[in-house]
Amino acid sequence: MNTLINVGVSQMGASSSPTVLRTILGSCVGICIYDRMKKVGGMAHILLPNNPGDGNPEKYADSAIPLLIARLVRDGANKEFLSAKLAGGASMFKFNASVTLGQIGERNVEESKKILEKSNIPVLEHDTGGNTGRVIDFFLEDGRMKVKAGGQEKLYYKV
Amino acid sequence: MHAHIQQRIQEIINNLDRLPSIPDVASKVLTMVNDPDVAFKAIADEISKDQAITTNILKLCNSAYFSKGKEISSIDRAIVTLGIKEVKDIVVVAATREVLNKIIVGYDLARGELWKHGIAVAVLSKRIAVLKNKKSIADIAFTGGIIHDVGKTVLALFVQNTFKEILELVQTRQIQFAAAEKEIMGFDHQEIGENILNKWKFPEVLRSIVRHHHQPDKAPAEFLPIVSIVHIANTLCLMAGVGIGADGLYHELSDTAIKTLGLTNRELEQLYGDMPQVLNQASGIL
């Protein structure tokens, strides 16, 4: 049986095959990173793009991603074999354009991509934006990501 | 619009037995708290009559979120130590858990998600009330937060069969999910919630919160601030994915609510950033 780990808001989870990491996303972004050779992987559930230095590195894209990568390397992953998938970053259906909270989802996606690029980790798949909530399951047996949104399921296999 | 669905929902509303029930003590306490002539002792006696709920209430009084440190072993002590408003909130938590803590099929909410959502919205509503110098209504905002989506428990079954149509209407007409619910089924979850609260004999302010939480600008002027608080708390919880279901973020973030409370961009982002703390506090009540 696969163990299921629920990753909460501004938390991080890492494990190896055949564990499944699950999280529920609105405007937050779920960053799934996988080593296809070692079959170890991890997920970060970030709430906001940039860390103001408040001692909660898991909460922000720019600090959570390096932390997750370091954690995976410590768990035996090889940085060369790491690849990423992204999900989440939805926005409210309607909001006044002057309300910056409305752009948080997009900013989360942008920053996550930027930090992954800086870290030389390719983003192979993403299911982001729009107005849907997403339940994502990240299967560490083969690195696939299942996204359930608005009553429909999609699978992303590239690793 | 599906006339037969509208008719079936109308039948449920007309036949009070088919709407969810909660222990009588909740409405009694809500009424007594608002009556300056009622002594605290009378309220304590009323609660203590219901043994099962008293046990739950005492557990909640001693939980991390409500506890003031000292062990509380009677309702009398709870009122003295925590205050009557706090005890009233605890009564509502204990009384509504069973109705809200279940699977909500049509909205794709797993068991416990709607309950967690209500408690998180309650905790955050109270925070917003305190932040915006509305401490005197913080307790009512908390109560309203718990139950704001109670209508989903009844409407879910109908949403399950009409979900695709609702979503299509949301997209083609660019209207929010609750408005599309009404177009397709004749009712939205806010109206059904209001009917449930009528059955429970809950006060007008709570009915108004439930009825208008997606469109605060439609609330009566006297309730606009409190409806706005719950609206903002609901938005922030959904954005953080807490209790987000098949209806996703297909809702409006009301400018009226933001302006009514005088929330700045910075404050909104800060409140959203506080969500991990809010969830931590909420977990002490679940």
Ligand SMILES: [Fe+2]
């Ligand atoms: Fe709602």
Ligand SMILES: [Fe+2]
């Ligand atoms: Fe809600």
